[in-house]
Amino acid sequence: MISMKNAIKIIVSGLDNAGKTSILTALDKKYNFQQEILELKPTIRVQYHQTEFLGNLCFFWDMGGQEQYRKLYQKRQDVYFDGTDLLVYVIDIQDKERFDTSLAYLDLILKFFMNNEMDIPIIVSFHKYDPELRTIDEIHDSINDLRELITEKYLTFKILFQQTSIYDIISIVQLISYGLSIFDEKFFELSVLVEEYLVNKFNSTSLILFDQNGIIISEFYREFINPDIYIELLETIKEHLFLLKRMQEEDFSLDYNFFTLENKLLSYLHKIKIRNDSYYVSIVIEEKYKENLLEKFPDLVEDISKILEVILP
Numbered sequence: 199m200i201s202m203k204n205a206i207k208i209i210v211s212g213l214d215n216a217g218k219t220s221i222l223t224a225l226d227k228k229y230n231f232q233q234e235i236l237e238l239k240p241t242i243r244v245q246y247h248q249t250e251f252l253g254n255l256c257f258f259w260d261m262g263g264q265e266q267y268r269k270l271y272q273k274r275q276d277v278y279f280d281g282t283d284l285l286v287y288v289i290d291i292q293d294k295e296r297f298d299t300s301l302a303y304l305d306l307i308l309k310f311f312m313n314n315e316m317d318i319p320i321i322v323s324f325h326k327y328d329p330e331l332r333t334i335d336e337i338h339d340s341i342n343d344l345r346e347l348i349t350e351k352y353l354t355f356k357i358l359f360q361q362t363s364i365y366d367i368i369s370i371v372q373l374i375s376y377g378l379s380i381f382d383e384k385f386f387e388l389s390v391l392v393e394e395y396l397v398n399k400f401n402s403t404s405l406i407l408f409d410q411n412g413i414i415i416s417e418f419y420r421e422f423i424n425p426d427i428y429i430e431l432l433e434t435i436k437e438h439l440f441l442l443k444r445m446q447e448e449d450f451s452l453d454y455n456f457f458t459l460e461n462k463l464l465s466y467l468h469k470i471k472i473r474n475d476s477y478y479v480s481i482v483i484e485e486k487y488k489e490n491l492l493e494k495f496p497d498l499v500e501d502i503s504k505i506l507e508v509i510l511p
């Protein structure tokens with residue numbers, strides 16, 4: 199496992215029109231990005247995005263995917279791919295005609311990593327998996343076929359897969375969060391802790407830890423969630439992404455927020471400070487467990503702080 203360091207280079211690659219710039223724009227904005235995305239132009243060569251995650255600077259290299267640029271990267275592989283810590287490879291799941299082209303491009307990049315003994319984690323995003331497509335068998339078949347092909351061909355790499363759509367902001371947040379959490383085994387400890395609180399202490403429906411940019415550090419969901427509660431849950435998490443931005447503004451004096459949902463659920467967002475940074479705990483819980491939650495919440499804050507203190511550089 200790679201150890202955390204101060205600058206992380208993340209290559210975001212895939213064919214033209216796959217949705218790379220859209221993903222990064224959605225991640226930056228979280229809200230009101232729809233219009234901007236509709237107006238996106240193809241990326242010329244490489245565009246850089248930057249974000250901070252647990253005290254590390256993450257540089258995203260948004261690699262324009264048009265053929266002329268792909269050829270350029272191939273010619274100057276060292277310039278573009280050297281020093282990469284994480285590859286996010288985006289495949290447009292609606293563009294079946296170009297699956298083979300996309301796989302060939304992925305192969306080119308992975309060969310470079312293999313030849314240079316770069317054993318880096320890879321995340322493949324099956325993108326444009328829009329909500330209305332989720333019941334279509336053909337789409338699922340495509341995803342399964344691609345996943346199988348890729349897994350069997352590249353046994354030496356650690357590859358994670360994630361379905362994403364810009365119409366589902368949480369899927370985008372998760373994509374990047376998975377990528378970043380690969381860098382430290384402390385994240386495993388954190389997820390054990392989060393699960394323990396969700397299941398045994400709070401009895402909550404969901405428990406998520408966000409950083410101040412709304413990137414998920416850890417998350418856990420109740421194993422069985424009723425379908426109508428599930429939709430509400432996702433809406434609430436979206437609200438929380440919005441709310442945590444507002445909590446950073448000066449006129450927002452409280453460091454927590456409660457609201458009641460239908461189905462007797464409560465939504466809770468709490469800001470915690472560790473060193474100079476803010477983190478946000480998002481919880482959805484049945485109303486009857488509220489008192490218990492409030493009583494035990496300080497323990498969670500203490501336990502999370504202990505782990506994050508170690509992870510932070």
Ligand SMILES: Nc1nc2c(ncn2[C@@H]2O[C@H](COP(=O)(O)OP(=O)(O)OP(=O)(O)O)[C@@H](O)[C@H]2O)c(=O)[nH]1
Nearest residue numbers: 214215216217218219220240241262263326363364
């Ligand atoms: N239906 C759907 N369309 C999307 C989604 N994400 C992006 N798009 C659209 O796909 C088109 C291409 O998106 P870009 O983000 O510019 O693609 P890109 O991968 O950056 O392309 P290059 O810069 O040429 O490499 C745009 O018209 C977006 O609106 C998605 O999740 N679902």
Ligand SMILES: [Mg+2]
Nearest residue numbers: 218219240241
């Ligand atoms: Mg682009």
